[in-house]
Amino acid sequence: MKKLLFICILILSLNHLTAQEMSLHKLDKMLTEISDSIVSNKSQWQFKIKQVPFICIADSLHNRMRIISPILESNRVTEELKTATLMANFHTALDVKYAISDDILWSIFVHPLKELTEKQVLNAVSQVYYANINFGTTFSSTSLVFPGNLTKKEKPKKKQQLLKRI
Numbered sequence: 001m002k003k004l005l006f007i008c009i010l011i012l013s014l015n016h017l018t019a020q021e022m023s024l025h026k027l028d029k030m031l032t033e034i035s036d037s038i039v040s041n042k043s044q045w046q047f048k049i050k051q052v053p054f055i056c057i058a059d060s061l062h063n064r065m066r067i068i069s070p071i072l073e074s075n076r077v078t079e080e081l082k083t084a085t086l087m088a089n090f091h092t093a094l095d096v097k098y099a100i101s102d103d104i105l106w107s108i109f110v111h112p113l114k115e116l117t118e119k120q121v122l123n124a125v126s127q128v129y130y131a132n133i134n135f136g137t138t139f140s141s142t143s144l145v146f147p148g149n150l151t152k153k154e155k156p157k158k159k160q161q162l163l164k165r166i
Contacts, residue, residue, distance in 0.1 A: 022116035024060055030121050031056060052132055054125070058113050065113040067124050069132045071098075071105045081136065088139030096127040096141045107131035107141070 020026075024043050032038055035047035035054075045056040058065040077085070077100075085098040085105075096109045109124040116124075127141035134140050 020117075021114040022065075022118075022121070023114070024058055026118070027056070027058055027065070027113075027116075027121065030118060031125075034122070034125060049125070049129060052129055054128065060113060063112045063114055064110070065116065066108060066110045067128050068106045068108045069128045071107060071132050071135050074100045074103050074105050077105055084139060085135075092138065092140040093131055094127060094141050095124065096131045098131065098135070098139075105135075107135070 028040055028045070031045050031047055032040070035049055036051075038045055038047035040046075043058045043060065045054075047054050047056070052069060054067060054069045056065070056067045089097050093107075096107050099106050099108050107128045109128050111120070111124065131139070131141040
């Protein structure tokens with residue numbers, strides 16, 4: 001038993017040593033390589049890919065990073081679009097979400113910074129891009145869709161009926 005525990009600890013330690021942590025420098029290099037144009041300021045980047053604007057904000061002290069892309073002013077989002085957007089957050093937006101902040105509707109990806117891999121950064125930028133350009137149509141960030149009827153109009157259930165199901 002002690003031998004098995006020692007081997008597990010050793011494997012976990014070696015895995016940690018081989019894992020590369022994402023850093024501000026690596027993120028800067030990656031974003032510069034994939035963007036059509038970029039302006040960087042230490043831990044903040046504004047860039048464009050195919051005319052779609054992005055902002056990336058990272059905080060190494062708090063181990064957070066977000067990639068966001070503005071879609072439209074929130075006062076232009078109808079109630080029907082808000083409902084469709086919330087449904088998309090469940091079914092088709094996958095690792096990105098739609099969110100409203102500062103009177104803007106955004107596609108947004110949030111993740112701990114140092115745990116990010118290079119592959120995840122590329123995937124995140126791709127999903128933020130597709131969530132932006134597919135807003136109002138498929139609302140999808142990838143070709144993967146979680147099952148569910150996005151167009152079915154269900155009759156509102158009473159609160160008591162919902163509580164019974166829980």
